[in-house]
Amino acid sequence: MEVQESYPFDVEAVRADFPILDRKVGGDPTTIGQDDSDDIPLVYLDNAATTHTPEPVVDAIVDYYRGYNANVHRGIHQLSQEASVAYEEAHDTVADFIGAAGREEVIFTKNTTEAMNLVAYAWGLEELSAGDNVVLTEMEHHASLVTWQQIGKRTGADVRFIEVTDEGRLDMDDAAEKIDDDTEMVSVVHVSNTLGTVNPIRELADLAHERDALIFADAAQSVPTRPVDVTDLDVDFLAFSGHKLCGPTGIGVLYGRESILESMSPYLYGGEMIRRVTFEDSTWEDLPWKFEAGTPSIAQGIALAAAIEYLEGFGMERVQAHEELLAEYAYDRLTDLGYVDIYGPPGDERGGLVAFNVEGVHAHDLSSILNDYGVAIRAGDHCTQPLHDTLGVAASARASFYIYNTVEEVDALIEAVSGAHELFA
Structure with missing residues (x-):
C-alpha cells in the first residue's frame, strides 16, 4: 500500500489553510513577492523550530485588532469586556486541551523558556538550598538545562543528569539512582527536539513523587503533536509554546497544580497581578492572574485558543499518526542511503523529527545546499549542546514534520541530501 494512502486526513485540504506553503524560494531575497518564475517550491521541514499559521488563526488575530482591540481587566466599556472575556476563555480552552482542572492552573507566558524561568525563580529560589538536587536529562533543551543550572549556582543545589543510552533513550536505572531523597525537582523533556525520543513522563513522575519531589515536563514538542493530559502524566508543571502548534509567536503556557x-x-510584579496596593505592602490577585503581570499578550492568547480549536478539528491522535508516519518514512529513506548517521530511536519509536548527519558534509553546509533545492531544515546544535557533546558531533541536521507535510516532501529531502553527498564526494 502506498504511504499516502495511510494519511489520517486530507493533507492537500490542510495545505490550503496555509498560503505560505505556496511560496517559491530562491533568487534575490530583496525581491520577495515579485517575479519568482525562476524560483522553486518551498518544502518546509523546520516545524520543530516553528510551525506555520493557518488562516483561521490569522483571522482570529485580525478579528481582535479590527473588532474589539482593548486592554483586558481594566475597563468597564464594551470593548474591554469583550476582550477580557475572549482572553479569559482562551485559558479555559487551553485547560480543556491539556486536561487541567481549570483556568487557575493555566498561566500565559511568552514561551516555554519564560515558563521554565517562572518556576525556577518563583519556586526554585525559595525552595532550593545546598544539599538539595534537581534532576534533568542529558537531552534537555537549553531552556531547561541553563535555567536550572543557573538556579543551582545561586542556591547551592546540585544539578544531576540522567544518562542517555546509545539508542537515544533515557537510562531508567540511572534515573532511579539520580532521583533520591534529596531531589526536589525533576525537569525532563517530553519529546526530545534532537533525538525524537518520547520519554516516559508518567514513570518519571512516579519516581519523583515517591521521593516527595516535583516534576516539570517540557512539552514544547509534545503538546503540538500528540494527545497530552497533565492528569494522566501526573506532572506538577508543564510548559509549551503557541508558535509550535499553529499559533502565533509571543505566547506560551505554564501549567501548574x-x-x-x-x-x-x-x-x-506590577499591574494586573495585584489585588491591593498601599505604600507599605501589596497583595496578589487570584490565579492565574497573579503570574501575568502587566498588559498580557491578548491577541496572541486569543489566537492560541483558535490554534487549539483548529488542531482539535483533526483530533490529536490523528496529528500524532501523521507525524509518526512521515518520521518513520524519512528515517527509512535516509537509512537506505547508506551514508547517513541518524540519532535517536528507530523510525517507528520516535516523534515527528529526524536529526542526522551526512558523511563528509557539515550540517551547516548541508542546510545551505538543501536550501538551494527549496528544502528548509534546521542545522546546528538545536539548543542541545551538551547532548551533541555526548553524541560526539558538533552539529546535526534536523528535518521535522507537521500536519501539512507530505511523503513527496520527504522524497524531495532525500533527493536534496543525495545531491549534497554527491557534491562533497
Missing part, C-alpha cells in the same frame, strides 16, 4: 501555584510568590 493549583495548590503549588497558590503557595508560590509571583515572579514579576
Whole structure:
C-alpha cells in the first residue's frame, strides 16, 4: 500500500489553510513577492523550530485588532469586556486541551523558556538550598538545562543528569539512582527536539513523587503533536509554546497544580497581578492572574485558543499518526542511503523529527545546499549542546514534520541530501 494512502486526513485540504506553503524560494531575497518564475517550491521541514499559521488563526488575530482591540481587566466599556472575556476563555480552552482542572492552573507566558524561568525563580529560589538536587536529562533543551543550572549556582543545589543510552533513550536505572531523597525537582523533556525520543513522563513522575519531589515536563514538542493530559502524566508543571502548534509567536503556557501555584510568590510584579496596593505592602490577585503581570499578550492568547480549536478539528491522535508516519518514512529513506548517521530511536519509536548527519558534509553546509533545492531544515546544535557533546558531533541536521507535510516532501529531502553527498564526494 502506498504511504499516502495511510494519511489520517486530507493533507492537500490542510495545505490550503496555509498560503505560505505556496511560496517559491530562491533568487534575490530583496525581491520577495515579485517575479519568482525562476524560483522553486518551498518544502518546509523546520516545524520543530516553528510551525506555520493557518488562516483561521490569522483571522482570529485580525478579528481582535479590527473588532474589539482593548486592554483586558481594566475597563468597564464594551470593548474591554469583550476582550477580557475572549482572553479569559482562551485559558479555559487551553485547560480543556491539556486536561487541567481549570483556568487557575493555566498561566500565559511568552514561551516555554519564560515558563521554565517562572518556576525556577518563583519556586526554585525559595525552595532550593545546598544539599538539595534537581534532576534533568542529558537531552534537555537549553531552556531547561541553563535555567536550572543557573538556579543551582545561586542556591547551592546540585544539578544531576540522567544518562542517555546509545539508542537515544533515557537510562531508567540511572534515573532511579539520580532521583533520591534529596531531589526536589525533576525537569525532563517530553519529546526530545534532537533525538525524537518520547520519554516516559508518567514513570518519571512516579519516581519523583515517591521521593516527595516535583516534576516539570517540557512539552514544547509534545503538546503540538500528540494527545497530552497533565492528569494522566501526573506532572506538577508543564510548559509549551503557541508558535509550535499553529499559533502565533509571543505566547506560551505554564501549567501548574493549583495548590503549588497558590503557595508560590509571583515572579514579576506590577499591574494586573495585584489585588491591593498601599505604600507599605501589596497583595496578589487570584490565579492565574497573579503570574501575568502587566498588559498580557491578548491577541496572541486569543489566537492560541483558535490554534487549539483548529488542531482539535483533526483530533490529536490523528496529528500524532501523521507525524509518526512521515518520521518513520524519512528515517527509512535516509537509512537506505547508506551514508547517513541518524540519532535517536528507530523510525517507528520516535516523534515527528529526524536529526542526522551526512558523511563528509557539515550540517551547516548541508542546510545551505538543501536550501538551494527549496528544502528548509534546521542545522546546528538545536539548543542541545551538551547532548551533541555526548553524541560526539558538533552539529546535526534536523528535518521535522507537521500536519501539512507530505511523503513527496520527504522524497524531495532525500533527493536534496543525495545531491549534497554527491557534491562533497
